[in-house]
Amino acid sequence: MANSNLTNAKNAKNDEFYTQYHDIEKEIAAYLEFNPDVFKGKTILLPCDDPEWSNFTKFFAQNFERFGLKKLISTSYAVESKKYKSAYQPTLFEVNDPQFDAYKTKKNGKIFTLDHDKSGDGKTDVNDLEWHYLAGDGDFKSNEIKKLRDEADIIITNPPFSLFREFLMWIVEADKQFLIIGNMNAITYKEVFPLIKSNKIWLGPSISSGDREFQVPDEYPLNAASWRIDEEGRKFLRIKGVRWFTNLDHGRRHQPLPLMSIADNLKYSKHKEVKGKEAYEKYDNYDAIEVPFTDAIPNDYECAMGVPISFLDKYSPEQFEIFGITDRGDNSGLKIKEYTELDASNYGDLNRRGVIKVGNEYKSTYARLLIKRKTT
Numbered sequence: 206m207a208n209s210n211l212t213n214a215k216n217a218k219n220d221e222f223y224t225q226y227h228d229i230e231k232e233i234a235a236y237l238e239f240n241p242d243v244f245k246g247k248t249i250l251l252p253c254d255d256p257e258w259s260n261f262t263k264f265f266a267q268n269f270e271r272f273g274l275k276k277l278i279s280t281s282y283a284v285e286s287k288k289y290k291s292a293y294q295p296t297l298f299e300v301n302d303p304q305f306d307a308y309k310t311k312k313n314g315k316i317f318t319l320d321h322d323k324s325g326d327g328k329t330d331v332n333d334l335e336w337h338y339l340a341g342d343g344d345f346k347s348n349e350i351k352k353l354r355d356e357a358d359i360i361i362t363n364p365p366f367s368l369f370r371e372f373l374m375w376i377v378e379a380d381k382q383f384l385i386i387g388n389m390n391a392i393t394y395k396e397v398f399p400l401i402k403s404n405k406i407w408l409g410p411s412i413s414s415g416d417r418e419f420q421v422p423d424e425y426p427l428n429a430a431s432w433r434i435d436e437e438g439r440k441f442l443r444i445k446g447v448r449w450f451t452n453l454d455h456g457r458r459h460q461p462l463p464l465m466s467i468a469d470n471l472k473y474s475k476h477k478e479v480k481g482k483e484a485y486e487k488y489d490n491y492d493a494i495e496v497p498f499t500d501a502i503p504n505d506y507e508c509a510m511g512v513p514i515s516f517l518d519k520y521s522p523e524q525f526e527i528f529g530i531t532d533r534g535d536n537s538g539l540k541i542k543e544y545t546e547l548d549a550s551n552y553g554d555l556n557r558r559g560v561i562k563v564g565n566e567y568k569s570t571y572a573r574l575l576i577k578r579k580t581t
Contacts, residue, residue, distance in 0.1 A: 222419040222444070224363045224386060226260040232384070232411040232449055233264070237272075239456040245273035250357035252345050253364045253372070255281045257296040261361060266319050266331035277319040278353055283342035284311045304337060314343020316353075345375060354379050359453070361385070363419075370396050373450070377405075384409065384451040391450065392514045393532045393572050401517065402527045409449025410457040413518035416445040448518075461524045464504035474501050489562040490542040490555070491531065493575055507580060509539050511559045511573035525576045531559040532572035539575055 236243045251261045262279040269277060299305055299315075316339050323333040341347045345354075345364075354360065354375070363386040364372040374396055376383045389408075391397050400406045416431070421440050431443035465473070467485065474480040479501045485494040493509035496502050499516045511531060520527075529537020544552035544560075549567050558569035 222363060222366070222421060222442070223255075223258065224260055225418060226264060228411070228417055229260055229264045232409055235410040235455045235457065236384075236453050239454060242273070243453060244359070246275050247358040248276040248278065248356060249274060250353055250360045251277070251279040251362050252343075252350060252353070252360065253280075253282070253362050253368075257281075257298055261363075262317060262334075263331060265361075266334055269319055269329050275320065277317075278357065279317040280339065280343050280350060280353065281315045282344070283314045286314075286342050286344070299336075302336070306338070309338045312342065314339040314341065345372060351379075354381065358382060359384070370394055373397065373406075382452055384449060384453055386447055387450050389446050389448045389514065391448075392517060392574075393530060395533060397450075398530050398533060402529070404522050406450055406452050407458055407520065408517050409451050409453075410455045412448055413515075416443045417447050418443050459521055459523060461521050462499070462502065462519045464502055466505045467503040470501050470503055474498075476501060486561050489560045489567065490540060490544070491537075491559055491575065492539045492541050493559070495559060495561060495570060495573070497570075502578075504578070507578060509537075509575055509577055511570065511575055514572055514574055516574055516576070524579055526579055527574055527576050529575040530572060531570070531575065532557060537575045 249265055251259065251265070259279060262277075265272070265274070265277050295305070295307075295310055299310070315336055317334050317336045319329065319331075319334050321333065322329045323335060326332070339349055341349050344350065358381070360376050360381050360383040366388060369385075369387045369391055373383075373385070373387075373391075376385075377400065392401060397406070418441050421442055427434075427440060427442070433441050435441065470479055471482055471484070472480070476498050478497050479485075485496065485503075485506075487494050488511060491509070491511065493511050494506070496510045496512045499512060499519055502510065502512060502516075509528060514530075528539060529535075534540075544555045544567075546552050549555060551567075555567055555569055558571075559573045561568045561570065
């Protein structure tokens with residue numbers, strides 16, 4: 206399955222996936238293009254991180270002046286809190302510092318800050334980072350890290366996969382802007398979908414298909430479908446199904462999706478599930494049609510449609526309205542039928558999905574977003 210690596214990591218609490226520098230750079234560039242002052246005068250917090258190794262820390266520290274940042278804060282978990290603590294090696298940056306304490310390194314998290322030219326070379330960059338030990342282990346739920354959250358304007362990180370829901374709620378609770386990485390199936394979570402439906406969060410612009418490569422700790426098991434070890438012995442996994450989740454605005458979400466008419470889709474679509482059909486299929490249990498591919502959404506249908514969750518990669522709130530999701534009961538008001546054991550032995554599963562009835566057989570779809578096209 207496409208997301209098996211993420212699922213396995215979540216179940217085993219193997220959460221230490223390190224984001225590549227170029228992936229961060231590409232994503233951030235889209236926000237700067239839309240609003241060059243998006244980070245100007247802002248305090249950015251990078252929690253759940255290893256500041257010495259983190260590409261998030263390196264990237265924002267190196268671009269501190271270019272972005273016009275006010276302050277950069279980066280925190281880490283204590284070594285004893287890590288899954289692969291036996292493999293952890295403190296950097297020379299840490300060991301050579303007079304405040305280095307091997308015991309504290311195990312028990313306490315660290316905080317790195319950047320807000321001025323410490324070195325006196327006339328610029329504020331990665332060479333001016335200052336650090337000290339936290340009082341606690343760096344857990345984002347602690348009061349110590351909550352205070353840093355409340356100080357920050359924007360929170361940016363790749364949080365542990367197993368804690369994505371809790372971490373997002375931690376951000377939303379404080380009403381902060383954010384940019385975080387997660388499994389795209391998080392779209393269906395009961396804590397996440399209402400925020401998407403109400404346009405309080407959306408997907409970032411730089412990842413919309415394919416997979417991304419993450420560095421993992423040296424002791425991480427290489428049992429994924431795609432992995433490599435580079436010339437320096439570092440391990441990397443390629444992970445499918447990841448997305449950036451954010452409430453920072455960007456230009457792509459205001460670009461309308463090119464659409465064809467129903468007739469043209471049925472005649473010219475590249476998808477065999479659509480091309481050559483007499484009409485779009487209708488759900489048996491929702492007052493909506495089934496549109497199995499985003500590029501098959503018709504431009505001349507004004508009622509409800511069920512579309513894949515990957516639709517959010519192309520979603521423009523000026524073009525469409527999201528009503529609900531078939532994975533969450535009747536939150537859309539479009540559900541017209543509940544199944545019982547008299548209908549099918551798998552009636553429980555059918556009630557969690559959009560269902561196509563073919564003859565006497567019921568065929569459930571994957572989770573579908575229920576949308577309508579906005580008309581002017």
